[in-house]
Amino acid sequence: MKFVVSRQELAQLIRNIQNIVPQNAPIPVLSHVLIEAADNELVFTATDLTVGSRCHAPAKVLEPGGLSVPSKRFFQLVRELTDQTLTVNAVDGEMAEILSGTSSFRLHGIDKNEYPQLPNLEEATRFSLPGAVLKDMLYRTAFAVSKEESRFVLTGVLMRIFDSKAIFVGTDAKRLARTQIAIPVPSDLVGEYILPIKAVDEIIKILNEEEPATIYLANDKIAVESGRTLIVTKLLAGEYPDFEQIIPVGNDNEKRMELHREELITLLRQISLFTNDTTQSVRFTFQPGELVLTANCADVGEGKVSMPVNYAGDRLEMALNPFYFLDILKHSKDETVVLSVFDPYNPGIIRDSTQSLFIIMPMRLNHDQ
Numbered sequence: 001m002k003f004v005v006s007r008q009e010l011a012q013l014i015r016n017i018q019n020i021v022p023q024n025a026p027i028p029v030l031s032h033v034l035i036e037a038a039d040n041e042l043v044f045t046a047t048d049l050t051v052g053s054r055c056h057a058p059a060k061v062l063e064p065g066g067l068s069v070p071s072k073r074f075f076q077l078v079r080e081l082t083d084q085t086l087t088v089n090a091v092d093g094e095m096a097e098i099l100s101g102t103s104s105f106r107l108h109g110i111d112k113n114e115y116p117q118l119p120n121l122e123e124a125t126r127f128s129l130p131g132a133v134l135k136d137m138l139y140r141t142a143f144a145v146s147k148e149e150s151r152f153v154l155t156g157v158l159m160r161i162f163d164s165k166a167i168f169v170g171t172d173a174k175r176l177a178r179t180q181i182a183i184p185v186p187s188d189l190v191g192e193y194i195l196p197i198k199a200v201d202e203i204i205k206i207l208n209e210e211e212p213a214t215i216y217l218a219n220d221k222i223a224v225e226s227g228r229t230l231i232v233t234k235l236l237a238g239e240y241p242d243f244e245q246i247i248p249v250g251n252d253n254e255k256r257m258e259l260h261r262e263e264l265i266t267l268l269r270q271i272s273l274f275t276n277d278t279t280q281s282v283r284f285t286f287q288p289g290e291l292v293l294t295a296n297c298a299d300v301g302e303g304k305v306s307m308p309v310n311y312a313g314d315r316l317e318m319a320l321n322p323f324y325f326l327d328i329l330k331h332s333k334d335e336t337v338v339l340s341v342f343d344p345y346n347p348g349i350i351r352d353s354t355q356s357l358f359i360i361m362p363m364r365l366n367h368d369q
Contacts, residue, residue: 001065001090003037007081009057013044014075016206016229019198020046020053021071029068034115035088035096036066045118046071051199052118053206056228066112069096073107118232121223124216127185131226132209137168140179140331140356142200146172153238156194159222163187169243175324176243176359177331193222194240199233206231247359248346255286257311258336265329267305271295272322274303280323281363286316286341295322318344319363328358 017033025031025048034045042059046052067090077098078086087099090109098105138157146154151173158169164187167180195203199222206229207213216223216232223232248254271282274295285292291309296302318341329337332352340349344365350358 001035001037001067002063002088003042003059003061004085004087005042005057005059006085007078007083009042009059010078010086013042013055013057014078016055017044017046017053018071018075019202019205020048020051022048029110029114029116031070031072032068032110032115033071033074034066034068034112036112037061038064045115047116047118049116050196050234051202052116052232053202054118054230054232065090067094067096067109068112068115069107069109074098077105077107118230119218119221121216121218121232124218124223125185125189126214126216127183128212128214129181129183130209131207131211131213133181134213134215134224135204135207135209137166137179137181138200138204141168141170141177142197142204143327143331144170144172144175144177144358145197148172153194153236153240156196156236157200158240158243159193159195160191161185161193161217162190164189169240171241171243171359173241174321174361175328176246177328177356178243178247178358179354179356181355191217192240193217194236194238195222196233196236199231203231246347246361247357248340248342248349251342253342254340255311255313255316255342256338256340257286257291257309259291259309259339260307261329261332261335261337263307265326267293267307268322268326268329271303271305272326274300275322276300280321281319282322283365284318284320286311286313288312293322316341316344317365318348319365320348320360321363324360328360332356332358 022030036043040061042057044055081100083100089097091097094109096107096109141157160167165180166183169178203224206226208227211227214225221234271293274297276297279297283294290306292306294304328350334352338351347359347361
């Protein structure tokens with residue numbers, strides 16, 4: 001293997017793939033990145049055996065071949081070099097030689113045949129969406145997934161396909177984000193796919209808003225291709241909870257009000273300063289024409305803020321986590337959002353003008369607030 005490549009192209013490959021390499025690789029070869037050169041193209045492959053990535057870039061290939069190199073050292077070296085073009089050779093069997101101007105470096109590699117292969121996707125069902133649309137779907141749901149490893153299936157984003165629609169859901173059981181989009185697939189195609197959050201983060205990163213994204217569906221894996229990068233991931237095993245059950249159905253007790261999103265974000269940031277790690281609770285008091293937010297924390301102090309709202313019902317009080325509410329508002333759109341509440345004990349629903357829906361679970365009211 002021997003090729004000449006621009007440092008800029010090589011740096012872009014590294015940015016696209018470096019987070020796939022596991023920090024503490026269970027086997028040595030997984031700390032490497034596989035480099036293959038042929039037909040004036042470079043292909044970089046990295047995997048942690050759950051999430052894998054393959055990236056392409058143009059290069060002047062003098063001798064086709066491949067070799068895996070230790071990713072951390074190789075990536076650090078490329079970042080430190082200043083020449084605009086680099087030459088990389090496979091020499092002395094399993095050694096990578098990097099030439100930059102008058103400098104030369106050698107890294108011990110591993111034979112390319114020892115590197116794990118990414119799965120074959122030839123039999124996978126595939127469809128395409130605009131990159132900007134898929135990025136938005138994932139961005140607006142991934143923030144709500146659980147950070148607790150004990151709730152394994154909730155640590156990923158659910159993609160449910162049925163009736164020629166894709167529904168994306170993220171939840172940690174305290175909040176929920178759901179959005180959906182029509183997709184160009186047969187109406188009888190049905191499936192549920194739970195994507196690990198690491199894969200979702202990498203997919204969001206590679207999506208080009210100016211290009212289409214191709215989604216590949218298989219029984220136990222999913223892949224997304226955008227531009228010159230492919231992300232492949234195994235799916236999380238397990239049954240996703242029936243999230244539809246926790247979405248309140250509108251009834252005579254439903255109270256709907258428009259809230260100025262930026263104003264509420266500002267007030268939530270202020271009032272959240274008067275909570276602590278154990279009392280992340282703010283009292284929301286709805287009264288005619290006004291929403292009042294109050295918090296009282298023994299070791300911090302107390303705060304009270306308010307904003308006008310188009311509410312004309314009876315006084316209603318409920319406790320909500322301000323940080324969860326902030327996350328939802330940051331991932332919403334529009335100048336105003338619509339909040340629907342029923343009583344202090346049932347979830348609140350936040351909607352904007354898109355097909356997204358956000359749920360926030362109430363907390364126990366603290367009468368000292």
